[in-house]
Amino acid sequence: xxxxxxxxxxxxxxxxxxxxxxxxxxxxxxxxxxxxxxxxxxxxxxxxxxxxxxxxxxxxxxxxxxxxxxxxxxxxxxxxxxxxxxxxxxxxxxxxxxxxxxxxxxxxxxxxxxxxxxxxxxxxxxxxxxxxxxxxxxxxxxxxxxxxxxxxxxxxxxxxxxxxxxxxxxxxxxxxxxxxxxxxxxxxxxxxxxxx
Numbered sequence: 001x002x003x004x005x006x007x008x009x010x011x012x013x014x015x016x017x018x019x020x021x022x023x024x025x026x027x028x029x030x031x032x033x034x035x036x037x038x039x040x041x042x043x044x045x046x047x048x049x050x051x052x053x054x055x056x057x058x059x060x061x062x063x064x065x066x067x068x069x070x071x072x073x074x075x076x077x078x079x080x081x082x083x084x085x086x087x088x089x090x091x092x093x094x095x096x097x098x099x100x101x102x103x104x105x106x107x108x109x110x111x112x113x114x115x116x117x118x119x120x121x122x123x124x125x126x127x128x129x130x131x132x133x134x135x136x137x138x139x140x141x142x143x144x145x146x147x148x149x150x151x152x153x154x155x156x157x158x159x160x161x162x163x164x165x166x167x168x169x170x171x172x173x174x175x176x177x178x179x180x181x182x183x184x185x186x187x188x189x190x191x192x193x194x195x196x
Contacts, residue, residue, distance in 0.1 A: 001052050008056045013064045021071040023049045034079050034087025036156045042078065043163040050170045057177045065178040072171065081160045082122035089115035103145060111145040118153065126157050
């Protein structure tokens with residue numbers, strides 16, 4: 001992003017756009033791994049790129065903006081919340097089979113069963129997911145592994161929802177500037193913050 005910023009200051013907009021698209025591509029590629037930490041990295045990198053674009057979006061010539069839009073449309077979509085939960089479930093299953101695992105077998109088996117059930121309703125909207133998570137968590141009252149992961153899953157789902165809004169805002173911001181309807185102030189403030 002320092003390189004893109006330098007290109008923008010030098011009015012080398014096409015070069016800046018190549019760097020910006022490369023950064024979004026790289027973040028999306030990392031996120032395809034699916035596990036929660038990969039999605040966190042994807043959304044964090046994306047915010048850095050989007051904030052840079054919001055800073056100087058109105059300076060870009062319209063043909064260059066249209067080129068960015070086309071490049072961004074060609075990227076693979078981000079993994080869904082359900083895909084992230086499935087990846088986490090598979091990752092947990094692999095970890096459970098490693099030597100030296102200090103958790104009791106019953107806790108591990110219940111944890112894997114819990115994740116299988118979470119995956120089944122992982123595509124629900126955030127408010128419905130949280131209700132289902134609480135109910136499911138209550139059915140495993142003595143499992144410390146499940147108690148630890150419940151708030152993480154909820155925050156992860158929230159982060160994915162925020163990232164989906166940010167991605168849509170990013171595209172809409174470019175569309176607005178490319179059409180010339182921007183007020184000259186860019187589209188600062190459109191990228192929302194979200195915890196994970």
